[in-house]
Amino acid sequence: MADAHADVSKHVRMYMAVFAALAVGTVLTVLVSRYDFGGSINVVIALAIATVKASLVAAIFMHLKWESCSAIWMTLALCAMFFMVLIFVPVLIANDLPPQVRIGTWG
């Protein structure tokens, strides 16, 4: 089994680059939130930046870029599938809720 991290000091520069990208991403998230792009475009932009940042963390800091273990990838694929269900179910049913169970009628 070859050690993918034999020359680990070379990775340090990459970690610093990711750090810079994450810092820039954070500033960018705040900046774009201060302009009204109209409708739900702000939400889409904020989530897009967050997704890019999260992908950088997962790929570099969590070493997924170098991960070859298929069991880990299958776990993540299954996880992603169920996560999608969790996220899309409320989006898809929100407008179909009958009035009596609509949230907040007790407010």
Place this chain on the structure above:
Amino acid sequence: MSDGVLPYTVEPHPVTGVYSGKLGTWLFLASEVMLFGALFSAYILLRVGAPETGRAAWPTAEEAGLSWKIGGFNTLILIISSVTMVMAWVSLKMGNFGKARMFLAITVALALTFLVLKFTLEYVPKIQHGHGPDHSVFFGLYFTMTGLHALHIIGGIVVMLYFMFPGAGLWKTNPEYYTNRIECTGLYWHFVDLVWIFLFPVLYLMN
């Protein structure tokens, strides 16, 4: 493999190709994705279905009163702590335990800074102003999501302190095993950072 010793803590398992701790950590993180995913799911449903008025109405930025300055500063703290965490692992890979322990100490210090800021500048003033979890649906969600995240920060601090002090002896007897355990700690810590990367815009900037 002698009795009572965990197999495949250093050498890769013949079936999976990685040491078993790493696969175990990823399985745990998958369950964590579902745990936080359920809360994000609840957030979407409650937000999309929010009525115009009442306690379930979605607050504007002013009504929510969450400072993007505090949230953004805490985001940077967690990002830096992710870098110091990965540097602790790099130091161990290069055989420098002293440096690794220093990086772990910085990571713990940053984690504590995050918690102190969260409690003194956000939780306590919010509750004092009557914006506790019982104030509205939004604040119920805010306290549940950031509270669960804060518990994860505390958990990470406990694990790091363990490897800095009582668990540090493993470095002398089995340095590769110790390095792997720090890598797994790092996987968890980066995940906690990753959750915050989503929590910050969702709670602080989208009102």
